[in-house]
Amino acid sequence: xxxxxxxxxxxxxxxxxxxxxxxxxxxxxxxxxxxxxxxxxxxxxxxxxxxxxxxxxxxxxxxxxxxxxxxxxxxxxxxxxxxxxxxxxxxxxxxxxxxxxxxxxxxxxxxxxxxxxxxxxxxxxxxxxxxxxxxxxxxxxxxxxxxxxxxxxxxxxxxxxxxxxxxxxxxxxxxxxxxxxxxxxxxxxxxxxxxxxxxxxxxxxxxxxxxxxxxxxxxxxxxxxxxxxxxxxxxx
Amino acid sequence: xxxxxxxxxxxxxxxxxxxxxxxxxxxxxxxxxxxxxxxxxxxxxxxxxxxxxxxxxxxxxxxxxxxxxxxxxxxxxxxxxxxxxxxxxxxxxxxxxxxxxxxxxxxxxxxxxxxxxxxxxxxxxxxxxxxxxxxxxxxxxxxxxxxxxxxxxxxxxxxxxxxxxxxxxxxxxxxxxxxxxxxxxxxxxxxxxxxxxxxxxxxxxxxxxxxxxxxxxxxxxxxxxxxxxxxxxxxx
Numbered sequence: 001x002x003x004x005x006x007x008x009x010x011x012x013x014x015x016x017x018x019x020x021x022x023x024x025x026x027x028x029x030x031x032x033x034x035x036x037x038x039x040x041x042x043x044x045x046x047x048x049x050x051x052x053x054x055x056x057x058x059x060x061x062x063x064x065x066x067x068x069x070x071x072x073x074x075x076x077x078x079x080x081x082x083x084x085x086x087x088x089x090x091x092x093x094x095x096x097x098x099x100x101x102x103x104x105x106x107x108x109x110x111x112x113x114x115x116x117x118x119x120x121x122x123x124x125x126x127x128x129x130x131x132x133x134x135x136x137x138x139x140x141x142x143x144x145x146x147x148x149x150x151x152x153x154x155x156x157x158x159x160x161x162x163x164x165x166x167x168x169x170x171x172x173x174x175x176x177x178x179x180x181x182x183x184x185x186x187x188x189x190x191x192x193x194x195x196x197x198x199x200x201x202x203x204x205x206x207x208x209x210x211x212x213x214x215x216x217x218x219x220x221x222x223x224x225x226x227x228x229x230x231x232x233x234x235x236x
Numbered sequence: 237x238x239x240x241x242x243x244x245x246x247x248x249x250x251x252x253x254x255x256x257x258x259x260x261x262x263x264x265x266x267x268x269x270x271x272x273x274x275x276x277x278x279x280x281x282x283x284x285x286x287x288x289x290x291x292x293x294x295x296x297x298x299x300x301x302x303x304x305x306x307x308x309x310x311x312x313x314x315x316x317x318x319x320x321x322x323x324x325x326x327x328x329x330x331x332x333x334x335x336x337x338x339x340x341x342x343x344x345x346x347x348x349x350x351x352x353x354x355x356x357x358x359x360x361x362x363x364x365x366x367x368x369x370x371x372x373x374x375x376x377x378x379x380x381x382x383x384x385x386x387x388x389x390x391x392x393x394x395x396x397x398x399x400x401x402x403x404x405x406x407x408x409x410x411x412x413x414x415x416x417x418x419x420x421x422x423x424x425x426x427x428x429x430x431x432x433x434x435x436x437x438x439x440x441x442x443x444x445x446x447x448x449x450x451x452x453x454x455x456x457x458x459x460x461x462x463x464x465x466x467x468x469x470x471x472x
Contacts, residue, residue, distance in 0.1 A: 064308050064309070066304065066305065066308055067303075067304075067305070068302065068303075068304055068349070069302065069303070070352065072300050072302055073300070073352055073353040073356045074356050102394055103352075104351075104352040104353075104355035104356050104393065104394070105348055105349075105351040105352035105355055105389075105392055105393055106352070107392070108348040108351060108352070108388065108389075108392045109345070109348040109349060109352060111348075112341055112344040112345040112347075112348040113304070113341075113345060115340075115341040115344060116306065116309055116339075116340040116341035116342070116344070116345060117309040117340075119340035119341060120309045120310055120340050139391065139392060139393055139394055139396060139397040140391075140392045140393070142391070144391050145388070145391045145392050148384070148387055148388040148391050148392075149388060149392075151384055151387075151388075152344065152381070152384040152385060152387075152388050153341075153344075155375065155376075155378070155380050155381045155384050156341055156343070156344045156375060156376045156381050156384075156385075157340065157341055157375055157376070158338055158340070158375055160375060161375040
């Protein structure tokens with residue numbers, strides 16, 4: 001089947017390790033991929049640059065970058081000027097329950113935009129790299145949330161009402177540990193050197209190695225006996 | 237109760253007749269109102285100007301304008317360059333089922349952004365001027381959609397998970413006819429001369445009088461024996 005005849009899917013692509021893997025899963029499942037990156041007033045553009053590289057490397061049909069200024073609402077470490085926590089142990093991350101890096105309603109907003117684009121494209125499949133193992137504290141990474149969104153999508157749209165198809169939210173990484181995600185991605189040919197996960201990179205976009213996101217990622221590569229290919233700030 | 241002690245609500249304010257009335261309902265219900273206007277690549281700015289006037293006239297606590305470029309996705313008369321239908325009878329509007337002025341997933345996106353802001357504000361109440369009488373063709377104006385979103389909101393957020401309150405989506409105009417909405421709004425002191433409903437205004441922002449939105453509005457004022465206070469393009 002030529003790629004142009006393949007069913008279309010919208011893939012939310014942040015430029016991080018998880019979404020790069022979710023994109024590879026969508027391609028492996030036979031979809032023509034339309035990648036959507038949402039730039040929401042992050043403090044650095046490293047993620048956006050990574051998203052462009054990942055989209056290009058994986059040969060997506062289309063890549064749209066949509067900007068929303070969530071800073072207008074305030075309220076999160078990723079959009080406002082709150083200190084990103086560093087050097088937390090896995091236990092401390094779990095104890096913290098909902099991390100201060102939680103962005104209010106972020107995945108709801110992301111999925112809504114993906115849904116709008118999917119409807120225009122005649123697509124019924126939306127991929128998101130949500131994970132409820134490492135991100136158990138994020139309410140909008142839980143299976144119940146994703147099911148509720150899928151239900152909403154089929155009520156919210158012309159396509160849903162006219163019953164020309166049913167929207168499906170795919171979260172292929174939902175129950176995987178980080179090392180399982182990396183193993184799967186490597187098997188699918190994902191180039192993790194292009195991705196960016198750090199919450200607090202330096203001016204050369206090198207990962208800090210100390211925020212929750214870096215620590216989870218580094219631990220996973222270590223468990224696999226591999227070296228994370230992205231550049232890190234040297235240890236002091 | 238001083239306004240600063242009142243519970244907060246986020247009100248979606250387009251600048252149209254319905255949302256201006258929904259805002260007045262939120263104030264009448266005792267909420268401190270935070271108005272959210274979403275500018276999504278409309279072909280004209282008349283709605284945005286109207287939203288500012290309505291917010292100022294009704295004395296909101298805060299008015300945020302959030303921009304999203306839905307033109308990046310294409311697909312609707314309100315965001316792309318498709319001809320707006322004119323001079324349709326009420327029957328023709330109903331027969332058309334889902335109007336071409338339907339914007340994919342618009343209310344899902346709007347409510348998601350309102351939810352994000354509500355969570356930051358510590359608000360649990362969101363008002364939307366959705367109506368399932370005149371806009372029966374829009375999937376995202378139906379009661380089932382609004383209920384599904386309310387359910388989602390309580391799964392999607394820190395506030396929902398920590399059970400510090402339950403989000404409520406208020407659609408006070410849902411089952412009202414347009415003349416009932418106007419009657420209610422006038423009783424609440426809404427100044428409809430500040431609102432803008434037309435899909436295709438002229439360069440002086442005068443309403444066309446011929447698109448579905450103008451026709452529904454004009455008919456309602458006529459039924460009430462009143463004159464719509466907004467300026468219209470003179471009949472040829």
